[in-house]
């Protein structure tokens with residue numbers, strides 16, 4: 381017999397397949413829809429303020445697309461070097477400028493997550509430092525040709541071919557990919573949305589192994 385879900389429906393307001401995969405990885409059942417807002421940086425705006433503002437705006441826009449009372453999650457990831465915010469590269473030249481500036485240096489990846497339900501909205505932020513080995517000009521060109529950098533902040537993907545550039549990471553790997561999982565699980569739990577841990581409490585035998 382059909383029974384209504386006990387908790388509010390949960391939506392991921394994001395076009396990012398990575399964010400959906402990360403939620404699935406920790407057992408968060410969700411629906412996903414794309415949600416577009418103006419992501420331009422305001423004059424004089426710092427990276428932290430920018431990422432938190434955009435994340436909040438994505439969640440609020442997402443609430444308009446979701447049914448009343450739904451829990452909505454949105455996130456934003458930016459790469460920051462020398463106080464410059466690197467979004468997604470516009471073209472090959474833009475990507476080359478980005479990767480040249482990251483080559484042989486440490487940059488910061490800032491990811492914010494917002495969860496909203498009704499009047500309540502909470503925003504958290506996780507900062508991660510990523511160090512790149514020096515990258516040759518020919519590698520930068522070849523990397524662009526793979527298609528991977530195009531839709532990634534900073535023009536690389538740590539979870540993909542771009543992993544060959546990463547010498548060291550200090551912080552949250554999943555935050556660099558787009559969603560800090562430990563922090564997101566805690567935040568969601570405070571909104572009554574469970575990952576595998578919550579469901580295990582309800583049904584200890586309901587877990588499957590990877």
Ligand SMILES: Cc1cn([C@H]2C[C@H](O)[C@@H](COP(=O)(O)OP(=O)(O)OP(=O)(O)O)O2)c(=O)[nH]c1=O
Nearest residue numbers: 394395396456457532533536537538556557558
């Ligand atoms: C640095 C880095 C970023 N990224 C991705 C995460 C984000 O999807 C993207 C940054 O752009 P975002 O604007 O944060 O996200 P998005 O446009 O992909 O999706 P939406 O706004 O709809 O939620 O870069 C990686 O996948 N790997 C990486 O190593």
